[in-house]
Amino acid sequence: MRSFFLSIFLLLFTGLASAQNFSDMTEAERDDFGAAVRAYLLENPEVIMEAVAVLEQRQNAQAAQNDQQLVVQYYDQLFNDGYSYVAGNPEGSLQIVEFIDYKCGYCKRAHPEVKVLLENNPDIRLVIKEFPILGEESTLATRAAIAVLINDGDEIYAAFSDALMTENGPLTAITVPLIAESVGADSAKMMEMIDSPIVSQMIQANYDLARQMQISGTPTFVLENQLLRGYVPLAQMQQIVDEARAALN
Numbered sequence: 001m002r003s004f005f006l007s008i009f010l011l012l013f014t015g016l017a018s019a020q021n022f023s024d025m026t027e028a029e030r031d032d033f034g035a036a037v038r039a040y041l042l043e044n045p046e047v048i049m050e051a052v053a054v055l056e057q058r059q060n061a062q063a064a065q066n067d068q069q070l071v072v073q074y075y076d077q078l079f080n081d082g083y084s085y086v087a088g089n090p091e092g093s094l095q096i097v098e099f100i101d102y103k104c105g106y107c108k109r110a111h112p113e114v115k116v117l118l119e120n121n122p123d124i125r126l127v128i129k130e131f132p133i134l135g136e137e138s139t140l141a142t143r144a145a146i147a148v149l150i151n152d153g154d155e156i157y158a159a160f161s162d163a164l165m166t167e168n169g170p171l172t173a174i175t176v177p178l179i180a181e182s183v184g185a186d187s188a189k190m191m192e193m194i195d196s197p198i199v200s201q202m203i204q205a206n207y208d209l210a211r212q213m214q215i216s217g218t219p220t221f222v223l224e225n226q227l228l229r230g231y232v233p234l235a236q237m238q239q240i241v242d243e244a245r246a247a248l249n
Contacts, residue, residue, distance in 0.1 A: 067226065067227035068225045068227075070213045070214070071213075071222055071224075071227065072225065074213055077205075077209050078097050078209070078222055079095050079097065079125075079127055081127075083202050084127050084128055084129055085127075085149055085154060086125060086126065086127055086128075086154075087126040087127075087128060088122075088124045088125055088126040089123060089124060089125055090125060092123045092125035093125075093245075093248060094121065094123050094241060094244060094245055094248070095124075095125045095224060096124055096125070096127070096221060096223050097126075097221065097222040098110075098127070098128055098220070098221050099129045099215060099218050099219060099220040099221075100128060100129065100130065100131060100165070100218055100219055101131055101132055101133055101138050101142075101218040102132070102137075102138055102164045102167075102171060103134040103135065103137050103141070104134060104138075104218040104219065107165065107219045108166070108168075109231055110232070111162075111165045111166065114237075116234060117234060117238065120238070121238075121241055128161070129206050129209070129210075130142045130145060130146060130202070130203060130206060131206050131218055133217070133218065137170060137171040138171075139203075140172070140173065140176060140194075141164050143194045143195065143199050143203070144160075144164075144176045144177075144180060144190055144194055145157065145160060145164060146199045146202055146203070147191075147194045147196070147199055148180060148185045148190050150198065151186055151190060151193055152185050152189075156183060156184055156185050159183035159184070160180055160183045160185050163179050163182065163183055167179060177191060213227070215229070217229065217230065219231060221237075223241065223244055224244045224247075224248075226244070228240070
């Protein structure tokens with residue numbers, strides 16, 4: 001908080017600071033200057049809000065630029081890792097990555113909207129990153145989903161992932177195999193594979209990528225060169241997609 005107010009102070013009085021060398025001021029002059037600043041802000045409190053808005057804009061712009069650099073740096077791990085499930089159009093010109101957790105309420109909220117987004121935009125290639133961060137049920141469901149992807153292929157995985165995301169009950173060693181069987185997955189093979197090194201390696205790779213990209217929550221979307229941290233309503237997501245498509249053309 002102290003650094004925040006210091007930033008506001010510097011933003012408000014950059015011009016004055018350039019005209020003054022504060023180290024050359026006497027203690028009395030510094031006191032007078034501080035009193036003048038305080039009096040000005042008390043008389044014009046709206047200036048503080050204006051400065052806050054400008055500072056937030058600068059910080060947001062810098063954060064967006066940093067995110068774009070991260071996307072460029074980790075592009076292949078994001079879009080072409082060779083193991084993540086790809087939904088939508090595998091040859092689509094617009095690429096999106098979604099980090100998901102099956103116990104995440106906002107992931108569940110976004111799930112049907114992402115499906116609509118894919119239906120309405122046949123040029124989207126969507127890469128799903130399994131990213132369990134919400135406890136044992138998340139980890140179990142993710143391990144099961146990856147095992148199904150390996151054993152049963154994309155179509156069954158898509159149905160299983162959808163069923164897990166729409167399940168509002170507990171995800172346990174009893175319920176998860178039942179959900180798998182309901183979509184045609186081989187639950188016995190899934191349970192044999194669930195704790196295998198390859199499943200662990202795939203999850204760890206996603207953890208490592210998220211850490212490197214400073215991703216700590218779900219859902220997180222990467223849309224071309226943008227990082228969208230958190231749930232984005234369908235209308236807003238469509239607008240972002242339209243803008244990204246226009247930028248490619």
